[in-house]
Amino acid sequence: MDYLQLSYLQVGFASLLILVNAAISIWLRLGLERSLLVASLRTIVQLLLIGLILQSVFQFDQWYVVIGILAIMTMIAGITAVQRNQRRYPGIWLDTILSVWVSSWAITAFALFVVLNGIDQWYQPQYAIPLMGMMLGNTLTGISVGLNSFTETAYTRHDEIETMLTLGATRWEAIAGPIRHALQTGMTPIINSMMIVGLVSLPGMMTGQLLAGVEPAEAVKYQIAIMFLVASATALGTAGSVLLSFRRLFTADHQFLRSRLQLKKVAEKR
């Protein structure tokens, strides 16, 4: 494989383009200068840092180091998914982190042991880390969108849910509508990207492979596999988190515990 290695000077040229954003912000008084500066610095520092970490992980090439990195990545994804949720309930942290964990690890394991059957070791960082990254990124989006929709609908449509209960509905029958809506909302982004993949834009991973000199036909095979892996991880994670929260919001006696749903600000104060 052959590709042009970038010098820091070349990266610097690209970075200068942030001045375009800055100029627009100043010209139209958007007040984004400070955010742009912070965002630029974070991009540089965070990526340099992860570059250093990955460099040493790749050199070390031990299963426990890779597992450690994957675990940290998963925790960060889980925490981020909760933070994006506008309503909280007791147990949301455990439910969400568990959903992110189980879905992304199960599908990544399937990818490493079944789809990529033939790699030297399952824990090869070259495969395990980027695969997990893609699972987590998409699962995180699915969960936060799906869970947000579920908790918000359950809260605002509480009177409909309760009316169903008073007419003899089971807890499942009473909340089935909001659950379906939440799962559809959570899975729509990945379905949409499967619809347009290759037509409007090339996915990041495929672009990366092409830049690194991989044959387009090879890069495409990887991308197809990844799309399906990501779609199933998203579905598993979204369904898991919504179903776990459903169990927290109802008792075994089919009673709806609406007061458990609190706005993020209120829940954080407690």
Add this chain to the structure above:
Amino acid sequence: MNATPIIGIEDLSRRTSDGEILLAPTRLDVFPGDRLAIVGKSGSGKTLLLRSLAALDPVQSGELRFLGQTVHGNQVPPYRTDVVYLPQRPVLFEGTVESNLQLPFQLKSNAGRNYDRQKIMKWLETLGRDASFLSKNHENLSGGEMQIVALLRAIQLDPQVLLLDEPTAALDEGLTASVEQLVDCWFEAAKQQAALVWITHSMNQAERICDTLYRVDAGRLSPPEPNPRGE
């Protein structure tokens, strides 16, 4: 009086997480043929009591029994078709009056039972309404009409107990009379096998509709007072 109450609660209580009493340990039996009124100030615990009878809220202690048997777990949904709670503000779902009336029959608890249009029509006729009411969209109903639909939706299930939480609080005299008339029709048809518990702010209404009166104050239920109707 029949020996077994339809519903009975024993030492049922609720507190806030700070320990404040919402409902002190309460005992109440509802027998076939009972017409109970519950009166009390706002916030005294009337609604909590009624919701507890419908098993809608978790309780800290005590027991709810239906025909002598404790109600819990998966017995709760079918129980709620025998003991139906009607809230102050009726909730209808998108669609026509008739689709709202058909809704309960799509639930597992009502499997094997079918929507009976004739039964509904009979009730509507007593209120002076015709079949065109059934095809009205829920958005075009007044508050009182919505309450009538919610009441029809409840009584068509032939409940053994109807729990009414101030259903006429926001209605004018005419619609209040319609609601009372409909409840009477259902009660008479049940031939002393059913019972009703009605929360009201109006002593006049309590006198019109109930035989026994309970007062609730600061989460405590007073002993029953006879309240002969029509005297």
